[in-house]
Amino acid sequence: xxxxxxxxxxxxxxxxxxxxxxxxxxxxxxxxxxxxxxxxxxxxxxxxxxxxxxxxxxxxxxxxxxxxxxxxxxxxxxxxxxxxxxxxxxxxxxxxxxxxxxxxxxxxxxxxxxxxxxxxxxxxxxxxxxxxxxxxxxxxxxxxxxxxxxxxxxxxxxxxxxxxxxxxxxxxxxxxxxxxxxxxxxxxxxxxxxxxxxxxxxxxxxxxxxxxxxxxxxxxxxxxxxxxxxxxxxxxxxxxxxxxxxxxxxxxxxxxxxxxxxxxxxxxxxxxxxxxxxxxxxxxxxxxxxxxxxxxxxxxxxxxxxxxxxxxxxxxxxxxxxxxxxxxxxxxxxxxxxxxxxxxxxxxxxxxxxxxxxxxxxxxxxxxxxxxxxxxxxxx
Amino acid sequence: xxxxxxxxxxxxxxxxxxxxxxxxxxxxxxxxxxxxxxxxxxxxxxxxxxxxxxxxxxxxxxxxxxxxxxxxxxxxxxxxxxxxxxxxxxxxxxxxxxxxxxxxxxxxxxxxxxxxxxxxxxxxxxxxxxxxxxxxxxxxxxxxxxxxxxxxxxxxxxxxxxxxxxxxxxxxxxxxxxxxxxxxxxxxxxxxxxxxxxxxxxxxxxxxxxxxxxxxxxxxxxxxxxxxxxxxxxxxxxxxxxxxxxxxxxxxxxxxxxxxxxxxxxxxxxxxxxxxxxxxxxxxxxxxxxxxxxxxxxxxxxxxxxxxxxxxxxxxxxxxxxxxxxxxxxxxxxxxxxxxxxxxxxxxxxxxxxxxxxxxxxxxxxxxxxxxxxxxxxxxxxxxxxxxxxxxxxxxxxxxxxxxxxxxxxxxxxxxxxxxxxxxxxxxxxxxxxxxxxxxxxxxxxxxxxxxxxxxxxxxxxxxxxxxxxxxxxxxxxxxxxxxxxxxxxxxxxxxxxxxxxxxx
Numbered sequence: 100x101x102x103x104x105x106x107x108x109x110x111x112x113x114x115x116x117x118x119x120x121x122x123x124x125x126x127x128x129x130x131x132x133x134x135x136x137x138x139x140x141x142x143x144x145x146x147x148x149x150x151x152x153x154x155x156x157x158x159x160x161x162x163x164x165x166x167x168x169x170x171x172x173x174x175x176x177x178x179x180x181x182x183x184x185x186x187x188x189x190x191x192x193x194x195x196x197x198x199x200x201x202x203x204x205x206x207x208x209x210x211x212x213x214x215x216x217x218x219x220x221x222x223x224x225x226x227x228x229x230x231x232x233x234x235x236x237x238x239x240x241x242x243x244x245x246x247x248x249x250x251x252x253x254x255x256x257x258x259x260x261x262x263x264x265x266x267x268x269x270x271x272x273x274x275x276x277x278x279x280x281x282x283x284x285x286x287x288x289x290x291x292x293x294x295x296x297x298x299x300x301x302x303x304x305x306x307x308x309x310x311x312x313x314x315x316x317x318x319x320x321x322x323x324x325x326x327x328x329x330x331x332x333x334x335x336x337x338x339x340x341x342x343x344x345x346x347x348x349x350x351x352x353x354x355x356x357x358x359x360x361x362x363x364x365x366x367x368x369x370x371x372x373x374x375x376x377x378x379x380x381x382x383x384x385x386x387x388x389x390x391x392x393x394x395x396x397x398x399x400x401x402x403x404x405x406x407x408x409x410x411x412x413x414x415x416x417x418x419x420x421x422x423x424x425x426x427x428x429x430x431x432x433x434x435x436x437x438x439x440x441x442x443x444x445x446x447x448x449x450x451x452x453x454x455x456x457x458x459x460x461x462x463x464x465x466x467x468x469x470x471x472x473x474x475x476x477x478x479x
Numbered sequence: 480x481x482x483x484x485x486x487x488x489x490x491x492x493x494x495x496x497x498x499x500x501x502x503x504x505x506x507x508x509x510x511x512x513x514x515x516x517x518x519x520x521x522x523x524x525x526x527x528x529x530x531x532x533x534x535x536x537x538x539x540x541x542x543x544x545x546x547x548x549x550x551x552x553x554x555x556x557x558x559x560x561x562x563x564x565x566x567x568x569x570x571x572x573x574x575x576x577x578x579x580x581x582x583x584x585x586x587x588x589x590x591x592x593x594x595x596x597x598x599x600x601x602x603x604x605x606x607x608x609x610x611x612x613x614x615x616x617x618x619x620x621x622x623x624x625x626x627x628x629x630x631x632x633x634x635x636x637x638x639x640x641x642x643x644x645x646x647x648x649x650x651x652x653x654x655x656x657x658x659x660x661x662x663x664x665x666x667x668x669x670x671x672x673x674x675x676x677x678x679x680x681x682x683x684x685x686x687x688x689x690x691x692x693x694x695x696x697x698x699x700x701x702x703x704x705x706x707x708x709x710x711x712x713x714x715x716x717x718x719x720x721x722x723x724x725x726x727x728x729x730x731x732x733x734x735x736x737x738x739x740x741x742x743x744x745x746x747x748x749x750x751x752x753x754x755x756x757x758x759x760x761x762x763x764x765x766x767x768x769x770x771x772x773x774x775x776x777x778x779x780x781x782x783x784x785x786x787x788x789x790x791x792x793x794x795x796x797x798x799x800x801x802x803x804x805x806x807x808x809x810x811x812x813x814x815x816x817x818x819x820x821x822x823x824x825x826x827x828x829x830x831x832x833x834x835x836x837x838x839x840x841x842x843x844x845x846x847x848x849x850x851x852x853x854x855x856x857x858x859x860x861x862x863x864x865x866x867x868x869x870x871x872x873x874x875x876x877x878x879x880x881x882x883x884x885x886x887x888x889x890x891x892x893x894x895x896x897x898x899x900x901x902x903x904x905x906x907x908x909x910x911x912x913x914x915x916x917x918x919x920x921x922x923x924x925x926x927x928x929x930x931x932x933x934x935x936x937x938x939x940x941x942x943x944x945x946x947x948x949x950x951x952x953x954x955x956x957x958x959x960x961x962x963x964x965x966x967x968x969x970x971x972x973x974x975x976x977x978x979x980x981x982x983x984x
Contacts, residue, residue, distance in 0.1 A: 238794040248788040259926040318919025360882040368871030371812025379808030391864045
C-alpha cells in the first residue's frame, strides 16, 4: 500500500512494516499528489475495456439472445453422453457444459420454432436428459427465454441507474456538498466502465443477474466513498481551519486516516463474495451464484480502488481550483514546503491543544520522514 | 446533532433488551416451526413472466392477475403467487413436481362458456378427485328442471317465485373438475364465484363468449346493480336458441372453471320472447360483482393477449443443491470475515462475532415470520446473495467505529472517553453510508423485476437491521466494555484491541 520504503521509527524505538504502519495509523501515502498515476491506470483499463467492447462486444447469455436451456443433476454420466442424447432428441447445435461436480447444462437456440414445436422439442430434450441421468423427467430444470426478455431487464436496470444517480447526487449535495457529489458520481461511472470493460475483455457471460449485481456495486462503491468523504468533511471543519495545510494535504490526511478502514471494509466485503464465487459457483455449480459473484467481485475491487484512488484525489483537484484554497495553498507554500500528517500525529496534535480546531505544531516535520509526535501520554 | 450517549442503566437495559428480543424471537419462530418461504430456485418449481403484446392499462393487468390467480389456485398447489411487476405479470409456483402440466394450464387462453345448470352439489368437506371416471348423473328430484323449479312470474320484489330443488348428495365428496379437464363438451362440476361451498353440475357448453358484443355494469331505476349486455349479429339468434332451450331454468356463465353467475332465464315472463340482441342480468349484485361479471363477459378469457417472455422450471433436486451451495458459501464467507476481524481486532473482534450472532438471529426470525405474510418476496438464491453482500455492510459499521476508537486512543484519550466520542462520529458516518445503501436497495426493489426484488429486499432489510443493531446493541456493549475496561486491566479489556500508535507496546 504505502509508497514509503524506509522503516519508520517511533520515539520509543519500535519499528513497523507496512502493515504495522497501517494498523497504527502511520501511513503517509500521497494519494492526491500522485493522482496522475491513479487516473492513468484507470484510463488504461477503461480504454482497453471499451476497445474490447467495440471490437468483440459482450458474451450475452440466453436471457439476452433468447434461447433455451436445460439442467439436470446427473452424477454418473459424461458430457459426450449428454451431447449425444440431446442431439438424438433433435437439438442441432447444443452446447453442453458441466457445472460444479455433477450438474449438466444444455443450451440451444430454438427461437425459430413455433410455440407448439418449441413445447414438443422441449419435452423431447427433457425426456432424453432424464433418461441419461436415470431420473424422472420432472427432475430436469428448463428455461425458455424470448429474445426481448433481457432487453427489458436492461431497460429497467438503466431506469434504476438513472434514478439512482439523480437521487445519490442530490443526497450527497445536500448532506455533504455538490463537489463531493460530482467526485462520487465520477467514481461510480468509473466503476461502471471498468466492470463492463472487464466483462468484455475476459468474455464473461452477461446475464440479468450480472446487470443487477452491477447496480448493487455502484451502491456499495458509493457507500465506501461516503465514509471517506465524511472524514474529509470533518477535517475541513477541523484541522484545515488551522491554516497550516492545504486542501490537498488535508484530503491526504483524511485518506490515510480512513485507509485502515477502507482496506478492512473491502476485505470483509470481498471475502464473502469470493466465497460465493469459489464455493457456491465453482464447487457446487450454482449458476446464479456464479453470475452474481463474478460481477460483485469485479465491481467491489473497482469500487474499493475508485473510492481511494479516484474519488478523493478528484475532489482535492476540484477544490484546489477554488480561490480560497488556492490562496491557502500559496500561504502554506510560502511558509514551508509540503507537509504530511499521519493519522497518529494529527490525532495527537488535536489532543495536545484539546480542540480539533487547534493549530498544529510543525516542528520537526519534513516531507517523507515522519515522526509520530508521541509523547508518553497519560496511560490509564 | 450529536446523539446523546445514555446512562449506564439505560445502556444495560438497551443491551439486554436487544439480546432478549433477538434470541427470543428466534426461539419463538423455531418453536413454531416457521422457516423462510423458499423461492422456486431453492424449492424447485415454475416461474413464468408474461408481457402483454398490446398496450394494456393497469386495470387490464390487474384483471389478468386475478384470472391467472384463479387458474393457478384451481390447480390446488400451495404457495402459488401471481403478481404485477411493472407491466409484467409474474407467475411463480414453488414446489410443483409436474411443472410442465401446470405451465400448459396457466398459459392457455380460456374461454367464457354458457352451460345449463343440471343440479347443485351438496356441500362436502372431504373432496376427492374422480380421476378418469365420469360424473354421476343428477338424481331426478335434485334436477334444476323447469318442472322442479316451477318458476312463476309474480308481482313481488323479485318479480317471480320458484322452488329450490335441494342439493344432490351424490356429489358431496366429489372434487370440482380440474382446469385441465374442464372441456366444453363435457359435463362438469364447478364452484360458484364468491359463494364458498356452492357448486353446480353443469351440462355441455351451448354458447361461448364470442357471441357477446359488450357487457356493462349499470344501475337500474331502483338503484340495484345489473349487467346489461348486447350480442353480436351472429350471436343474437344463437342466444335466443339457448335461452329458449333453458327457459325458466338456470344458465351458468363459466370462466376458467369458475361459475361467474347462474341467472334464471326470463323468470318474470310466462312465455319466452326473443332477446332481440340484448339482455340484462339482475340479482343480488354489488357494484364490484356486477363489474367483474361484465368484465368477464367482455373479455372472455384475458383482457389482453399475453406473451411468455421467460419460462423457467427448476427441479426440486437442483433447487436443493442450490440451497446447499448458497448456505455453504454464506457460512464460509461469514467464517472468513469473522476470522479476519478477530485477527485484526482481537478482543474487539469478539464484539463483532456477538453482534453478527444477534443480527443473524433477528434476521432469521424476521425472514421466517415474513414467510408467513403475503408481501415479502420468497427467499431465493438472489436473496441469499443479498444477505451475503450485506455481511460486508454490517461488519463495516463495526470497523468504522473501531477505527474511530483507535483514532481517539491515538490522541491519548482514555478508553472511557474514546468510546463515547468515537461513537458519535462513527454513528454519523454509519447513518450516511447506510442511507446510500438503503437508497440503492429501495430503488432496485421498486424498479426491477424477477429475482432482483428478492436481492434488493434482503439487502435493504439487513441495512435497516445494521442501523438498529449499531444503535441498540453495539453502542451499549462497547461503551459498557470501555467503562469497565478503564477500571480493570483484564485481557478482555478494550485496550487489547486498540494498540494505538502513540503507545508503546
